[in-house]
Amino acid sequence: MWIALDKNSGISLKRQLHSHIKEMILGGNISSGERLPSSRTLSKQLCVSRNTVLEVYEQLAAEGFLEGERGSGTVVATGISQQKRTVYKRDRTALSAPFDTKEETIDFRSGVPDPSLFPRKEWGKLYSRVCAALPPSAFRYSNFAGVWELRESISRYLFRTRGIECPPKNVMIISGATQGLALIARILSDGKNKAIVEDPIHPSILNLFSSEGYSVSGIEADDKGINTSLLPADSDVSFIYTTPSHQYPLGSILPIQRRQSLVRYASDNDCYVVESDYGNGSTFRFEGPPISSLHELNPDRVIYVSSFSKILTPALRLGFMLLPDKLVPGYKAYKMNADLHSESLSQYVMAEFINSGRLEKHTSKINKIYNQKRKQLIAELNAKFPGEFHIKGQTAGLHVLASFFETTFTEDLIRRISSCGATVYPVEDFSFQNRGRHRNEIIMGYAHLHSSEITQGVEILERVIHSRALDPRSDFA
């Protein structure tokens, strides 16, 4: 209990203590029934004689503020009218989270996993079991690169599911993919300050790299992903950021020819390729065989970044990257200054979650569920917009791209759709330097939506888009 006594003030310690406790009771800082510290504890804590405390307690008891006998513990009496303890209202910023969806509309935001699919009970039980079994050393500062057991199980997991061969010593545990990219940007910054990204790209990635001081340029991505024939020979390029197994947002899969020229480019220009893959190539792969990694083509030039955010939950802030030996010292230096190491107890739990086969069981389960939602969305789009659009990038990821033949998604149209209760995202909003190529395209994330919401959302889309045919302000007029 916090009580500041002033030994130099004229007022006796007894009087001071008495009025302090009285104020705290009346002010509602200690409520009725709440136990006060024992006279021994309080006297030690405040460095006053135990008798002083005892006398004050007795006086307050006599005045009806306190109840209870010596020894048996002293509590605040009931029936005292106390001021309400200040209750703080949640401020708005407390509610806004990154990539949050709008509650009031059917929000087709992409890349939002269904939080109800996280195996909370299984995870919690496992956590408690692992926590009880860990050696004391596990509760000290951990290694900057992460818990060895997890690095080992990720190494095996990637081999089993992707055929990626990467020793644990090159597996770095990060607090989510975002931190991974921030660290990469810093590690690779010395001397070189140019970064190349795919265009279109998620604005948050652009923001991240430029805030790290890079001059970022975009290379057009088409239905086959980043167009490597447009890569400039430039020795100032530090790295190329790419999403080869499912270009975000287009959903294209990078063919082997372009993959090979990417890694060749990296060697020729002494730079790196940053391969970002939130689904580990297979989890969110719905048609065709799993996609192999860019990393396997040249582990010395490709940095593979992934996380458990989409396949389990973003709440854990747990991810990993595969780093060439050469970059490990730089990683250590920057990771140390960033947060020393990532939260380590969940790392032990995750290792067990993977080694016990739970992760693969879970991913194949959610793959089925997301695939159903995906099929439903495509079916309903086909029903409502026959022959008016075609779907791109639907074989993987957590969203589909609907490319309409004659509908332009102007700000006005998006606003009308949202005012009718659905939120869709124009691909044009992800355009960086090559603007104007994606005015007829929207991405629709479905992972977090219920079947009924998908139906309703598509209906709203249909109503608004088709109403425009009769609308003089429409592009058809």
Next chain:
Amino acid sequence: MWIALDKNSGISLKRQLHSHIKEMILGGNISSGERLPSSRTLSKQLCVSRNTVLEVYEQLAAEGFLEGERGSGTVVATGISQQKRTVYKRDRTALSAPFDTKEETIDFRSGVPDPSLFPRKEWGKLYSRVCAALPPSAFRYSNFAGVWELRESISRYLFRTRGIECPPKNVMIISGATQGLALIARILSDGKNKAIVEDPIHPSILNLFSSEGYSVSGIEADDKGINTSLLPADSDVSFIYTTPSHQYPLGSILPIQRRQSLVRYASDNDCYVVESDYGNGSTFRFEGPPISSLHELNPDRVIYVSSFSKILTPALRLGFMLLPDKLVPGYKAYKMNADLHSESLSQYVMAEFINSGRLEKHTSKINKIYNQKRKQLIAELNAKFPGEFHIKGQTAGLHVLASFFETTFTEDLIRRISSCGATVYPVEDFSFQNRGRHRNEIIMGYAHLHSSEITQGVEILERVIHSRALDPRSDFA
């Protein structure tokens, strides 16, 4: 299971699949008894007809590689001599952790909490209970500032234990104090690039600030903490880093006069004071009343940074800072790029741990234990070195500072002590710009040491130091 089939190669898919699985078995990637995916699953995954898979399974069964009937599941047969699965040895970096202690000696490193004191069972049970009870939304991306419930309970906790009044909206949850300092450095960097620190100071803090591009200057700290009379009037100063409740490493407590001039300086020079406090002023306070915070003198100019690393465990990477409204937008921007938000499940658990009174019960428990170790260390030093030293900063913290009258801790002496099995840390190693003031002083951390280790460690110290009296190379000669 990762199998890459090449539909364009001359070889039939059946032949390819057959040899792939055979290689994986012989290579030890699937060991005897391990179950293969069902023919249905595998055929879907590889996009080959189910018959192809079935025929391959049958052939491999005929060849003795596989066992089991259709439907009942196919497993790898026993008695096949397989290559050992590559087992990776833990590399050395996997063992080195920040602030780690040397196993082979009695290491008096300071600030290392006793990991065996973490209430692992209680925490694990609570985690599993909280995890099961959370709403689905808790498993989505969380707020950049942290989980509201935790920010609220920290606000109350600080009021109860420190008298600090800070609304939850100003409590920012960080991934440990280090991340907090890194974020502060970035938030405050715009325009101003000078940082002032106490001297002596922990080198890792210096490194952190200079790596963020600050020109760092030190102000001498004495037995009363940072000497504020030496503060330069300088409008380029961005912030002053200080540890007022227990100067690290000297252990001094900053008196009210200097506290007031610190915050006055901050207002006059339009900069901030960063108050770092790993024990929240009371947990590691062993004598005298708890120390009030610098923050309470001017919440608009003082950024209070603390963490649960020392009072619970560093493994959780959970800390908090109290931020003036003015700096919250900057915090948001940099936190987003750093890791979006800190791991949120433990945040809900921590909120419950605090609200249920468990944290205060825990801190008073460890306070008693650490106090015993502290008393033992001081007693044994007094027994072995009567009248040869005096103790500083023993009233708080997790280490004492032993200031010897006639012993200089040269590199040579430190080496001899460590070669005899004990590691002590010269305060001089923490000197930044004012070198030479602390040659006779060592800091001795005791928190993580067993009673027997403390005894043994002091004995070693005594043996080596006193042997030097007879040693021609000693400073006495």
